[in-house]
Amino acid sequence: MDYYRPDTTENALSWLASHAGQSRTIAAGCTDLLAATQNSGLCGPVLDITGINEMRGIAEQTEAWRIGAATTWTDIIRHPLPPAFDALKLAAREVGSVQIQNAATIAGNLCNASPAADGAPCLLGLDASVELASVEGARTLPLDAFILGPRQTALRPDEIVSAIVVPKIAARxxxxxxxxxxxxxxxxxxxxxxxxxxxxxxxxxxxxxxxxxxxxxxxxxxxxxxxxxxxxxxxxxxxxxxxxxxxxxxxxxxxxxxxxxxxxxxxxxxxxxxxxxxxxxxxxxxx
Ligand SMILES: Cc1cc2nc3c(=O)[nH]c(=O)nc-3n(C[C@H](O)[C@H](O)[C@H](O)COP(=O)(O)OP(=O)(O)OC[C@H]3O[C@@H](n4cnc5c(N)ncnc54)[C@H](O)[C@@H]3O)c2cc1C
Incomplete structure (x- = not known):
């Protein structure tokens, strides 16, 4: 099986570019992916992003809070954040069980685009944007322009979600x-x-x-x-x-x-x- 677990975003993007035109799967915590398959594992080329440390964690920047795509719900619960994020933390505590929260990621929740994704309303309420990266560079879309409908997003085949960005003006x-x-x-x-x-x-x-x-x-x-x-x-x-x-x-x-x-x-x-x-x-x- 074509399985790749890079440790940098750059290598992940090169792999995606080299698999252009193929049906490939980006795998994070796999809590949606494995629940959706009848197979014993994931099929086809798989890009496992769980080894990319730079995609995990929360950073306070001058104008925004940057939440790495592979940040888990447990990471969000544990990270000190302003009270405007309390809704997101409360939602995080309600995503499945503690075991699910330890593996499942914030970007996986958005990319799965379920109408019942608990992270979505909290991030909409924080005016969040989604940062999308490819070998061509990065672009940022407001969350309401990223999730287009049930199981439908604006993610292009050559892209990965690299981060969720919350402007500080909305984190009040x-x-x-x-x-x-x-x-x-x-x-x-x-x-x-x-x-x-x-x-x-x-x-x-x-x-x-x-x-x-x-x-x-x-x-x-x-x-x-x-x-x-x-x-x-x-x-x-x-x-x-x-x-x-x-x-x-x-x-x-x-x-x-x-x-x-x-x-x-x-x-x-x-x-x-x-x-x-x-x-x-x-x-x-x-x-
Ligand atoms: C028992 C159980 C209970 C659950 N309870 C809840 C609940 O209460 N509330 C809730 O909202 N959800 C719930 N979920 C769903 C799931 O746990 C969340 O949606 C979770 O956040 C998904 O994250 P993940 O990392 O596991 O995503 P994955 O399963 O790895 O991926 C989900 C989708 O996102 C894509 N993807 C992941 N990361 C990226 C990326 N960086 N760039 C591009 N595409 C990406 C994958 O290709 C896939 O299409 C539950 C799931 C289970 C199994």
Whole structure:
């Protein structure tokens, strides 16, 4: 079998270029890849990126936080980050089990492009971009231009995701993540919500609310966000997230986990609970 485990991004990109036109697999933690195959292993040429140290870890830069593509959920949980990343850390703790979190990577979650990917709404709420590298150089796409639909991304065959980039301007405020599943642990989301509020002098200066598993790709709730901005960050704030306003941005489906109506109502309830959790936390800090 054609299997390659390079230790530099440069070698990985050369390998990809040399396999142009072939069906090849980029393998990271393999927690999605192996779950999706009926075979005993991966077929075809495989590029295993787990040996590339420069692709793993989180770095604070002048203007941004750079999360290497092969950074695991456990790495994210353990790395000290500003409170704006709390939603991402909470989501990380809910990805499968601890064993899954030790192997599974942030880029794998995005590249798999499942509507139920728990990382997607949190990263949308942080205005994250995806850095794509090839032998031609690197390009960066906003996350909502990278995930195009279920199992569909803008990744070209000669490219690899090298990092996720969060601009510091978006890494402000306090955030939280709430997920609804059929049980508490080891569960695929029926709906999940990431909320980030920037509160200044008791008022909402900025808001980023995103919902996953209720549309083909996770969605920011732009209309709700603009309604929240400029309002007092008090107990009344959550009531602006009406079922109708939240539903407007979503297109949930019926499936084995839930019907569309239940998904839509649950998403709105999770949005209200997430906003209320942040405002009550802020009120306690101010008191
Ligand atoms: C038991 C179990 C429970 C799970 N629970 C959850 C859950 O609760 N929430 C959730 O969101 N997910 C869950 N997952 C799915 C999975 O763990 C995550 O999506 C994980 O983050 C995928 O990362 P990975 O490194 O394992 O990806 P892989 O399986 O290695 O790859 C997934 C896809 O991404 C591509 N890829 C990976 N890295 C790159 C890269 N750098 N550049 C380009 N392409 C790349 C691969 O080619 C493949 O198409 C679960 C999986 C299992 C098996």
């Amino acid at each position: 405020g306090v955030s939280t993540f709430l997920k609804l599943g059929a049980r508490k642990y080891l569960v695929i989301s029926i709906a999940m919500v990431s909320a980030r509020l920037v509160i200044e002098s008791g008022m909402v200066a900025d808001a980023a609310i995103a919902v996953g598993a209720c549309s083909p790709v996770a969605r920011r709730l732009d209309v709700l966000e603009s309604r929240l901005k400029g309002r007092p960050a008090d107990a009344s704030l959550a009531s602006f997230a009406t079922d109708a306003l939240v539903a407007e941005a979503l297109s949930p489906i019926d499936d084995v986990r839930a019907d569309a109506g239940y998904r839509s109502h649950s998403a709105a309830e999770l949005v209200r609970r997430a906003i209320a959790a942040i405002t009550s936390q802020e009120t306690e800090i101010a008191a």
